[in-house]
Amino acid sequence: MSMKRVIYSIYIDVPAKEHYGKSKFINDTAKRASITVNAFKKHYTKLIKSKRQYADAIGVPFIMYEYNNHYQKYEKFFLDNYPEITGYEIVNFYKIHLLYELAKKYDEILYLDFDAIPVTKDSFFDIWDIQNYIAVYNNNTMINKMMLRLDEIKHGIRSPSAKYYNAQALLIAKGCDPNNDVINTGIIGASKKQILKLDFFGDFKGTLDLMTKLRYDKTGLYPQNIVDMFRYDNETIFAYKIKMNNVNIQWLDRRWHYFFDTQHFIPKETKIVHAVCKQFDVVWRYNEKHNL
Numbered sequence: 589m590s591m592k593r594v595i596y597s598i599y600i601d602v603p604a605k606e607h608y609g610k611s612k613f614i615n616d617t618a619k620r621a622s623i624t625v626n627a628f629k630k631h632y633t634k635l636i637k638s639k640r641q642y643a644d645a646i647g648v649p650f651i652m653y654e655y656n657n658h659y660q661k662y663e664k665f666f667l668d669n670y671p672e673i674t675g676y677e678i679v680n681f682y683k684i685h686l687l688y689e690l691a692k693k694y695d696e697i698l699y700l701d702f703d704a705i706p707v708t709k710d711s712f713f714d715i716w717d718i719q720n721y722i723a724v725y726n727n728n729t730m731i732n733k734m735m736l737r738l739d740e741i742k743h744g745i746r747s748p749s750a751k752y753y754n755a756q757a758l759l760i761a762k763g764c765d766p767n768n769d770v771i772n773t774g775i776i777g778a779s780k781k782q783i784l785k786l787d788f789f790g791d792f793k794g795t796l797d798l799m800t801k802l803r804y805d806k807t808g809l810y811p812q813n814i815v816d817m818f819r820y821d822n823e824t825i826f827a828y829k830i831k832m833n834n835v836n837i838q839w840l841d842r843r844w845h846y847f848f849d850t851q852h853f854i855p856k857e858t859k860i861v862h863a864v865c866k867q868f869d870v871v872w873r874y875n876e877k878h879n880l
Contacts (some may be wrong), residue, residue, distance in 0.1 A: 750817035
């Protein structure tokens with residue numbers, strides 16, 4: 589019996605002011621977010637085309653999700669029940685929600701962030717064993733890489749450090765081992781079986797309420813600068829659920845999740861570029877050079 593497979597991506601134009609909410613960190617600005625907003629608009633057509641071409645090359649359907657009634661309903665739930673959650677955070681819950689929607693119909697699913705661009709014709713599904721593992725990238729090397737004391741860390745709300753300590757706080761609150769991994773959900777390969785095991789939205793209200801409680805924690809378990817980084821991040825919950833539900837993880841390597849940030853080059857062996865720097869022209873030039 590052949591596997592039913594699908595690739596999907598999502599693009600919701602989140603206003604720049606909705607990216608960071610009321611973050612206290614100097615780099616978490618609407619100006620910084622507007623770089624992303626504008627780059628997505630400028631390269632919109634090519635970003636969709638690149639994913640569709642890859643899906644066609646490996647014989648898998650591609651679904652593009654955008655701002656529609658389904659999304660508006662999803663967004664309204666948060667606006668009504670959790671007004672403190674930003675538009676950016678809602679979009680990132682929605683992409684995980686779609687994983688569960690697609691699992692009703694498909695056996696194996698590859699999710700690509702809008703800024704994740706395949707630069708290969710090799711099939712992701714043939715390389716990674718997503719029947720038995722969820723395939724994601726970890727940003728563990730980026731946790732407190734300056735080796736600062738806990739009370740000296742001043743990172744943004746979307747930093748790996750923020751996600752690590754927030755997931756740690758959730759695990760401690762549940763009486764669990766605090767060790768966790770910083771998950772990057774820019775690229776996710778997963779099967780229906782593993783998605784159901786993750787149970788991301790199981791007692792979702794309880795998880796969000798606990799996250800809110802931790803944001804106003806006065807027990808002194810963490811210094812205030814760490815508590816200030818706590819938000820409602822899909823990757824924090826992902827890391828927490830992996831540990832709570834004992835999910836097997838297969839770490840994507842740098843070829844299949846090339847974290848393209850400040851280095852301005854793409855190695856020849858790369859399969860998927862995650863252009864977090866939004867320098868999409870560099871990726872298009874790479875594609876032309878390698879006839880992709």
